[in-house]
Amino acid sequence: AALETKDTGTRAHSQRVQAYALDLAAAAEPALAHDASAEFGFLLHDVGKIGIPDRILLKPGPLTIAERQQMQTHTTLGEQMLGDVAFLRGEGLRIVRSHHERWDGDGYPDGIRGDEIPLGARIFAVADALDAMTSDRPYRRALRWAAATAEIEAQSGKQFDPDVVGIFRARCSELDAIRRAFSTAA
Numbered sequence: 001a002a003l004e005t006k007d008t009g010t011r012a013h014s015q016r017v018q019a020y021a022l023d024l025a026a027a028a029e030p031a032l033a034h035d036a037s038a039e040f041g042f043l044l045h046d047v048g049k050i051g052i053p054d055r056i057l058l059k060p061g062p063l064t065i066a067e068r069q070q071m072q073t074h075t076t077l078g079e080q081m082l083g084d085v086a087f088l089r090g091e092g093l094r095i096v097r098s099h100h101e102r103w104d105g106d107g108y109p110d111g112i113r114g115d116e117i118p119l120g121a122r123i124f125a126v127a128d129a130l131d132a133m134t135s136d137r138p139y140r141r142a143l144r145w146a147a148a149t150a151e152i153e154a155q156s157g158k159q160f161d162p163d164v165v166g167i168f169r170a171r172c173s174e175l176d177a178i179r180r181a182f183s184t185a186a
Contacts, residue, residue, distance in 0.1 A: 012182065013131055018042040018048060019178045021120075027167045028123055032091065038120045041092030045099050048078030072108045075100055094118035101123060102159045114161075122161040126152060126168050127160070127168035134179060145176055 021042040025156070026033035033039075049057055052074055056067045063071060079097040082088050088096075097109065098121035105113030115123075133148035149172055156165035168175070 001068075007182060014043050014046065016132045016179065016182050017045070017124070017127045019182070020130060020175055021124045023174055023178060024123045024164065024167055025120065025170055027171055028164060029119060032123070033148055035120075037088050037090045037092035038095060039092075041095030041120060042124055042127070043076070044088075044092070046074060046080060046127070047081055047096070047161050048074035048076065050081070050108065051077040072100070073139055074107050075086075089123055091118065091120045095120045095124050099128060101125070101167055103161050107159075111121065117161070122164050126160050126164050130168075130175065131156075145179070 001053060008056055018039065022033050022039060025038065052071055056063065059067065075097050076135060078092050082096060095118065098112070100117055101107035101110065101112050101117045102125075103114060103117070103122070103152060105111055107117075129152060130148055131141045133151060134145060136142045149168075152160060153165060156162045
């Protein structure tokens with residue numbers, strides 16, 4: 001709710017990506033889907049954006065290099081903000097910190113790659129990208145579901161864990177049902 005005051009639409013995004021990630025986690029590693037720390041990590045992944053200035057967070061156009069660097073600090077800011085919350089220690093904090101890491105090592109904040117990235121963060125990266133592409137943004141309209149799924153598949157082994165993309169492919173109908181349920185609830 002605190003982040004929602006800065007960035008309207010965040011609550012709906014956070015709830016959709018949490019639902020997508022829990023569905024993918026249940027198929028990938030059922031224990032992860034039942035881990036309250038991971039569940040709240042999925043929901044609170046962007047809490048660090050509270051520390052990002054509105055002029056960057058709400059900018060309707062492309063960010064400058066300096067603005068992008070500042071925006072990228074939201075992962076470590078979020079980890080710091082939630083670090084003293086006992087039940088988030090573990091997978092929840094790993095998701096908050098590492099949800100922008102990439103399978104190929106070109107992500108942030110640590111530039112880790114492959115299996116070095118916590119499984120919850122690898123799952124969440126797919127859920128987050130799906131929602132980002134299928135939602136309107138200040139700087140572009142939402143992509144169609146088919147275009148977003150094709151982009152996720154194209155990024156298998158680059159941005160995303162190929163095993164998670166395989167699970168995504170197998171669960172695509174269920175994920176689309178989640179999207180439609182949130183659309184009708186709005």
